[in-house]
Amino acid sequence: MTTKHIEFNLNMGKQKPESIINTSTKCPFCDRDNLEGIIAQDGPILLIKNKYPVLQDTVQTVLIETDECSSELSLYPKEHLHKVFNFGISEWTKMEESGHYESVIFFKNHGPFSGGTIRHPHMQIIGLSNINYLDTVFPEHFEGLLIDTKNGVEFNISTKPRVGFFEFNVLLKKPNEINQLANYVQLAARYILNNFHRNCNSYNLFFYKLNNIISVKIMPRFITSPLFIGFAVPQVSDRLEDVVLDFQEKYFK
Numbered sequence: 001m002t003t004k005h006i007e008f009n010l011n012m013g014k015q016k017p018e019s020i021i022n023t024s025t026k027c028p029f030c031d032r033d034n035l036e037g038i039i040a041q042d043g044p045i046l047l048i049k050n051k052y053p054v055l056q057d058t059v060q061t062v063l064i065e066t067d068e069c070s071s072e073l074s075l076y077p078k079e080h081l082h083k084v085f086n087f088g089i090s091e092w093t094k095m096e097e098s099g100h101y102e103s104v105i106f107f108k109n110h111g112p113f114s115g116g117t118i119r120h121p122h123m124q125i126i127g128l129s130n131i132n133y134l135d136t137v138f139p140e141h142f143e144g145l146l147i148d149t150k151n152g153v154e155f156n157i158s159t160k161p162r163v164g165f166f167e168f169n170v171l172l173k174k175p176n177e178i179n180q181l182a183n184y185v186q187l188a189a190r191y192i193l194n195n196f197h198r199n200c201n202s203y204n205l206f207f208y209k210l211n212n213i214i215s216v217k218i219m220p221r222f223i224t225s226p227l228f229i230g231f232a233v234p235q236v237s238d239r240l241e242d243v244v245l246d247f248q249e250k251y252f253k
Contacts, residue, residue, distance in 0.1 A: 153180040
């Protein structure tokens, strides 16, 4: 039976280390000699069991992207960037194809407004026993003004965002072009952190599989609009075209 809510274990949550704001906290992902529950590895990239599984009826894993704690996805050399995305999408797909879950979600938090707690670059892959995330995901969420396209991969900014204002989308229609998907996602993260029209230090990546297309939504994070929190009404900016032109000028000309 599918549901729409997940129970969060508050006692477990209190035990989680916090290093995004409290930078003096010892980083658990840097202490590699004592990491437990390693599932898969590709050099410095690790997939491990989440030591603090706060979500009931789920299997939670953490993808540690690098052994460099102060690094960030927007800074990765292309070779490492491509390894991270190919590794992550492969492990996400393995969990989906296992048949053990109603659905599997794959996402990344970065920065104090992203909902994350650990600064060290990482993503999460979580198997949901009773929830199908696609019940609330629709093709219109990935429609938008075109920024660029290459090798069959589309990069746009949402005209019908899920949450509101500015949401970048990368749509992968050819499974052998993961590297190009990664390139666009990296540019979006770089733009958000360095060139956005507002001072922004946080973003999320959300991965989706819908209609045989892998899509990544790159969402700059600020304090969330009360219209969305209270009424689930997304807002779309009147400056989308300005952002498209600015992005193209900075990265494609």
